[in-house]
Amino acid sequence: MNKFPQIKLLFLVAAMAVLLANCTSSDPRKKDDMIDSTKIVQPKKSANVKTNYKLPSPVQLYVFIRDEGAHFNKDVLNSVDNLSKYNTTKSKAINFGIYAADLAYCTVFAKPQQTFFYFKSAKTIANDLGLTQGFDELISKRIENNLNNTDSLFQITSDSYWDACQFLEQTGKSDILGFILVGGWIESVNLAINSVDKFSADNAIVGRITEQQLLLDNLLENLKAVNKNDQISDIISKLTELKISFDKVVIGDPVNKNVYNEIATKVKALRNEFIKG
């Protein structure tokens, strides 16, 4: 049953899926042969093996923090008023990722009004970036016609996603994808950090924030595989600086307050740098 009064807006969000293709590029690199063993094996040099680096959806993070009792906070979202600041391809792509993350956040916390605003913002940037594949009027109509059929809607968005993914790769826009991934990830971590009222080493949300260390690793590998220009290199450099702080954490061990604060400060600073345009 439809719980949300503005279900139309919510399902339009599904079209956002097409724009957030984690079309990660393969990374041809030498990898190690596996010894068929159930125990630890020592990696050996082997023939060239492609590796593809993935990240979980920020929606998983939002669902987690919501279920851990986090409250929705619209004040920490990237203001839609900032839209006019984004004039370069890089700033548009990064902030498209950020707005899409905000959009997903609003959706998970069931905020139709904010969802509508962030959908509009993301769509505006998508148009500027030429990300029309899978985000066109046809898809919008299909979504409208299936507002009460979540299964069909899911299929529509999945198909749309693939179309957009193909489009971005075929047109050689893997660098844009990289920027979008960066924006989406940094915003999701920022939102999680802002959901922590008071630090506690036992806080599950704090723990999940520090686990983002693993996502950052894969994000960096992803970017390195598509590294085509100085702008990507600059992003890699900034994320590598952030990684230094994340690497001080041992996942599963109690989180040190100073290390957590260091991570939180760097994430917020980097995110604020991005939203300035």
Added chain:
Amino acid sequence: MKNKIIILFTSVFIAFTAYSQNCGKKQFLDKNLIEDFDYKGQSSSAELQPGDTARTSVVAYGKNEVRIAVGGEPFLGQLIFKVIQPTSKTKKVVDNIRKREEEIPVYKKDKDGNLVQKIDDWTGEKAKDANGAPIYEIEKTEKLVSYDTTFKTVQINEELLLFDSETSTDKKYYQEKISRTKKLIIEVIVPAKDVDANKTGCVSVNFGFRVFGEKKKFSKN
């Protein structure tokens, strides 16, 4: 309803990858394996040839149960896939050992074991240095060898094999309840066959997840 909407928006950041424009629309996943796992998180597809090996690195969140299965175009034959857990630890090792050799003086001593102060040839008095400290007679010099050891920390990467479809007799998929967030590597091997080496086929790596454990009630905040 809530879960379906969440699935919808999980697709917002779907991490699908199409190595080629053709494989993106092809999925090879046994319908019996779907259940309530969400496969649109970190699944991927690739265009591979016989003899190829490809890897996908994913992040599995704690408190999630994951199911991994691989499928491909029939002519590629029975695909082999492995699930690997990469581990990393640091170890202190010797960086450098520097050998130092120096000549050190052995001072002359009198019958009582006291150091013998040198007599200045000019003044005939007991010799002293510029600071007024006594200068003692050197009987001989000896070679002293010492070693300075410096250490460094190195990272040791290892891979733990969790599942091998070739040796798995009953299950054709891997499933695990993840207690602590970790990386997993899914390695797919297309057997080398007696076919046209240039012929490629689509392979899909299906990574599904679902939350396990106590689920709190959904509430609007």
